[in-house]
Amino acid sequence: MSSKDHILKSVRNQLVPSADLPSLDQEWIQYDDAVAHFGEVLQAVGGTAIAVEGIDGLTEELAKVPAYTEAKKTVSCIEGLVGTVDLARVEDPHDLEDVDYAVLPGEFAVAENAAVWVTDANIRHRVIAFIPQHVSLVIHCPDGKVEDAVVNNMAEAYQRLTWGRNEFGCFISGPSKTADIEQSLVIGAHGARSLHVFFVV
Amino acid sequence: MSAIKSYDHPTNANQFNKDQERTHWHDSSLWFIREKRDRMSKSLPEWETLRSCASQIKAHTVSKLADYLEEFEKNATARGVTVHWAKDAEEHNRIVLEILQKHEAKRIVKSKSMLTEECHLNPWLEKHGIEVVDTDLGERIVQLREEPPSHIVMPAIHLKKEDVSNTFHEHLHTEQGNHDPNYLTESARQHLRQKFCQADVGITGVNFAIAETGGFVVCTNEGNADLGVSLPKVHIACMGIEKLIPKVDHLSIFLRLLARSATGQPITTYSSHFHGPVEGGELHIVLVDNGRSKIMNSDDYRNSLKCIRCGACMNTCPVYRRSGGHSYAATVPGPIGSILNPLRDAKHHKTLPFACTLCGSCSDVCPVKINLHEQLLTLRTEVKNQKQLPMSKTMPMRIASYVFQRPKLYAWLGGVGKFFLRTMPRFLIYNSLNPWGRNREMPEAPPESFRKQYAQRAKKKSDN
Ligand code: SF4
Numbered sequence: 001m002s003s004k005d006h007i008l009k010s011v012r013n014q015l016v017p018s019a020d021l022p023s024l025d026q027e028w029i030q031y032d033d034a035v036a037h038f039g040e041v042l043q044a045v046g047g048t049a050i051a052v053e054g055i056d057g058l059t060e061e062l063a064k065v066p067a068y069t070e071a072k073k074t075v076s077c078i079e080g081l082v083g084t085v086d087l088a089r090v091e092d093p094h095d096l097e098d099v100d101y102a103v104l105p106g107e108f109a110v111a112e113n114a115a116v117w118v119t120d121a122n123i124r125h126r127v128i129a130f131i132p133q134h135v136s137l138v139i140h141c142p143d144g145k146v147e148d149a150v151v152n153n154m155a156e157a158y159q160r161l162t163w164g165r166n167e168f169g170c171f172i173s174g175p176s177k178t179a180d181i182e183q184s185l186v187i188g189a190h191g192a193r194s195l196h197v198f199f200v201v
Numbered sequence: 202m203s204a205i206k207s208y209d210h211p212t213n214a215n216q217f218n219k220d221q222e223r224t225h226w227h228d229s230s231l232w233f234i235r236e237k238r239d240r241m242s243k244s245l246p247e248w249e250t251l252r253s254c255a256s257q258i259k260a261h262t263v264s265k266l267a268d269y270l271e272e273f274e275k276n277a278t279a280r281g282v283t284v285h286w287a288k289d290a291e292e293h294n295r296i297v298l299e300i301l302q303k304h305e306a307k308r309i310v311k312s313k314s315m316l317t318e319e320c321h322l323n324p325w326l327e328k329h330g331i332e333v334v335d336t337d338l339g340e341r342i343v344q345l346r347e348e349p350p351s352h353i354v355m356p357a358i359h360l361k362k363e364d365v366s367n368t369f370h371e372h373l374h375t376e377q378g379n380h381d382p383n384y385l386t387e388s389a390r391q392h393l394r395q396k397f398c399q400a401d402v403g404i405t406g407v408n409f410a411i412a413e414t415g416g417f418v419v420c421t422n423e424g425n426a427d428l429g430v431s432l433p434k435v436h437i438a439c440m441g442i443e444k445l446i447p448k449v450d451h452l453s454i455f456l457r458l459l460a461r462s463a464t465g466q467p468i469t470t471y472s473s474h475f476h477g478p479v480e481g482g483e484l485h486i487v488l489v490d491n492g493r494s495k496i497m498n499s500d501d502y503r504n505s506l507k508c509i510r511c512g513a514c515m516n517t518c519p520v521y522r523r524s525g526g527h528s529y530a531a532t533v534p535g536p537i538g539s540i541l542n543p544l545r546d547a548k549h550h551k552t553l554p555f556a557c558t559l560c561g562s563c564s565d566v567c568p569v570k571i572n573l574h575e576q577l578l579t580l581r582t583e584v585k586n587q588k589q590l591p592m593s594k595t596m597p598m599r600i601a602s603y604v605f606q607r608p609k610l611y612a613w614l615g616g617v618g619k620f621f622l623r624t625m626p627r628f629l630i631y632n633s634l635n636p637w638g639r640n641r642e643m644p645e646a647p648p649e650s651f652r653k654q655y656a657q658r659a660k661k662k663s664d665n
Contacts, residue, residue, distance in 0.1 A: 002286070003286040003287060003288045003292060004286040006286075006288055007270075007286055007288060007442065007488070007490045007494065008267045008270065008271070010490070010494040010495075011266050011267045011270070011442070011490075011494045011497065012267040014494070014497055014498045016263055016264045016266075016497060016503065017264065018261075018264045018265075019257060019260035019261040019263075019264050020257070020261060021257065021258060021261045021447065022253070022254040022257040022258065024254070024450055024451070024453065024454070026247065026250055026254075027247065028247055029245055029246060029247060041467055045466070045467070045470070093431060093432055093479075094398055094432060097394075097398055112245075112457070112467060113457075113467035113468035114467065114468075115468050115472070124480070125431070125479075125480075126427070126431040126479060127427070127428065127431035127432055129427070130424045130427040130428050130431065130471075131428060131432075153453075153457070154452075154453040154456055154457050154468075155450075155453040157453065158449060158450045158452060158453045159450075161449070163414045163416065163449060163476060165476075167474075167476055167477070168473070168474065168475060168476065168477075168479075169473075169474040169476075170427070170471055170472060170473040170474065171456070171468065171471070171472040172470065172471055173467070173468050173469070173470050173471075174470055175470070176422070176423050176424045176470060176471075177422050177423070177470055178338045178339075178386060178422060178423050179355075179422075179464070180337070180338040180339035180342065180355065180356070180357055180386075181338070181342075181357070181362050181365050181382040181385055181386060182230075182360075182361055182362040182365075182382060183230055183233065183234070183355075183358075184362070184382035184383075186382050186383050186386040188386070188387075188390065189338060189386060189389075189390060189422070189423035189424065189425070190336070190390055190393060190394065190397070190423045190424050190425050190428050191423065191424030191427070191428065191470075191471070192424075
């Protein structure tokens with residue numbers, strides 16, 4: 001018998017009492033000002049949230065970020081903003097090893113935990129969300145309203161998501177961090193040393 | 202501390218307790234995390250609803266696990282994922298090695314996975330000439346020290362920054378005596394980034410796998426799982442069969458509970474959803490039983506399969522905090538480990554169900570509502586029935602039972618006890634024959650026994 005059959009058989013041959021699934025339709029937390037809450041939680045986990053007007057506003061704000069202005073190798077997956085590396089032409093993700101700064105699209109934000117949903121739909125190499133020294137996530141707000149880009153909680157977040165293509169998706173909440181050395185929080189473990197979230201209205 | 206070899210928890214705990222200052226420090230570090238967890242749980246009014254939902258989802262999944270495993274395999278395969286099945290640790294290791302050999306892989310990076318620890322994957326691969334680098338910082342620290350992790354979420358929680366500094370000085374040539382966590386983390390960052398770039402294959406664990414979509418989720422704060430699997434072409438994910446959940450929407454329950462319970466964060470920094478291989482690459486999933494289906498069969502212990510490995514029960518456990526993770530001599534220590542390990546190997550782990558005060562704190566914090574302390578109590582009876590109990594536990598019990606059945610003898614012995622507690626010199630009470638006098642003061646003997654006071658009160662009443 002194959003191991004698969006063996007496992008399935010030993011799992012199936014048991015008298016486990018049946019149990020119903022709970023309803024996920026509950027009163028999950030709502031915030032009076034979800035956008036403000038997102039900003040506060042993001043700050044608490046080491047990131048920054050900024051609302052900007054259009055691509056010009058984004059460029060202006062980025063110009064105030066030293067890590068961005070000092071970056072030698074940059075990647076941008078945002079229309080209207082150019083980086084020094086064209087991601088589409090990179091065959092081997094290892095070539096992205098020394099990227100200093102990446103500006104990537106985020107789809108929406110979650111107020112309760114400051115997470116931003118990021119997928120590889122428009123970024124060819126997943127590693128670009130993790131390997132640069134610094135990362136900014138840019139969320140385009142429909143109709144110019146930041147509120148529409150922020151959901152209250154994770155239940156609402158999953159309602160927004162679909163799983164059609166073989167997509168990689170990640171909730172990113174703040175920069176990479178660790179507290180493995182005597183519980184001291186250190187920002188910048190392996191991934192990004194900083195994370196800015198821009199809402200473009 | 203790495204010298205701990207025995208399976209006997211009290212012996213190991215004693216060794217840990219020799220350094221009293223460290224024991225206190227360990228205790229308070231974990232309590233600090235427990236407090237963060239409390240604050241986080243209170244920030245959500247629906248906390249209890251989340252816990253009961255999580256518990257129900259897991260109960261439901263186990264009741265139909267075979268169906269969900271098949272559904273998972275079907276959907277994962279449709280996404281170009283190769284699914285493997287392993288009955289036990291040995292088969293798991295063999296499958297992983299075969300994949301590596303097929304790709305002539307020599308260098309592996311691995312993110313934290315309790316399952317691969319449980320299967321002892323590292324030594325097996327090293328034996329076959331493969332370099333395995335653990336990439337979670339805590340795991341890397343203990344790996345360099347050739348120690349097992351002492352906690353499932355914070356593998357190096359037993360170490361001080363001086364210890365880490367010495368380890369890094371020896372292996373990574375950092376400055377001697379520089380204990381700054383920022384400096385040490387930065388050195389590890391440089392070292393591990395090299396390893397990420399050189400790796401031929403990345404191995405991860407799985408936090409949750411979704412039957413409905415055939416995908417799975419891996420949670421880290423450092424981003425090490427993502428770096429490890431998005432540079433090489435091959436990703437191997439190893440998971441216990443109990444990690445399955447039916448629907449992707451159920452993640453909204455579990456991701457809200459996991460990090461809050463584990464470290465008191467609102468969510469881990471990276472919660473990555475894998476639904477297929479990287480462009481031109483391969484994704485393998487190894488589904489492992491290794492004793493899980495056996496636990497499923499037991500009404501008493503089935504609940505322990507709900508565990509999402511958050512570590513909250515360890516952080517709150519007064520015994521774990523004061524005895525250190527290594528004293529459990531097991532991959533999963535603490536309250537949940539004290540259930541899982543004896544179920545797999547009763548002979549070696551028979552002391553673990555007794556490493557418990559039955560205070561119930563673990564059951565109170567568990568995000569999936571496992572009745573940990575009740576299971577531990579049941580396990581004790583089982584250990585006793587299997588005649589695995591040491592004399593030091595059975596003898597006093599037998600004597601106590603004899604005494605309790607004889608009220609007069611009990612009363613007399615109570616008086617004798619009080620007399621001795623009051624009059625005996627310290628060294629006669631606080632010695633190695635009395636474990637209750639170790640590290641704590643015995644209670645002060647009251648001037649009059651309860652029995653006497655009660656009799657006097659009764660007398661007074663009837664006199665009035
Ligand atoms: S038993 Fe509960 S508290 Fe302990 S690790 Fe598992 S899920 Fe967490």
